[in-house]
Amino acid sequence: FVLFLNRQWDEDDGGLLLDEEDSDKAYTPSFNTLLHYRIPRWHSVTPVRGKKTLAVVYGFVLRKRPSLKERAQLFVRETAKNPIALGPFLLMCIVSLRLYLFPIRFGSKKEEEAGGA
Numbered sequence: 001f002v003l004f005l006n007r008q009w010d011e012d013d014g015g016l017l018l019d020e021e022d023s024d025k026a027y028t029p030s031f032n033t034l035l036h037y038r039i040p041r042w043h044s045v046t047p048v049r050g051k052k053t054l055a056v057v058y059g060f061v062l063r064k065r066p067s068l069k070e071r072a073q074l075f076v077r078e079t080a081k082n083p084i085a086l087g088p089f090l091l092m093c094i095v096s097l098r099l100y101l102f103p104i105r106f107g108s109k110k111e112e113e114a115g116g117a
Helices: 068-081 083-101 109-113
Strands: 002-004 017-019 033-035 043-045 056-058
Touching: 068 083
Parallel strands: none
Antiparallel strands: 002 033, 002 056, 017 043
16 A cells, blocks of 8 residues: 655656556555555556655555465466466476476586586
8 A cells, every 4th residue: 555645746746656557547646645456566656856755655464375275266266267377377387397307407518527517
């Protein structure tokens, strides 16, 4: 969450919070406004212009980590909604398995034959 505390602020002063997951959204700091969103969330803040200081309180709330079973159920539920999201996960699994079975060795063949690392 972000709580904006500046009384006199407009877009020209900068400090806008840009939601990078939804390119249409930019939030201008407004006094006593609470902005909340789920984390992780890609965002950025535009530079503050002039001699003003942007005053905000920010934080996040942590939940108890779900069990392995709960995480598996969430994964199944979310990939059922968006099967395309499964692609990067499967690619990561394949790459991890390949690296586990066939680790990358650094150094030349000559160094290995000579007993080098």
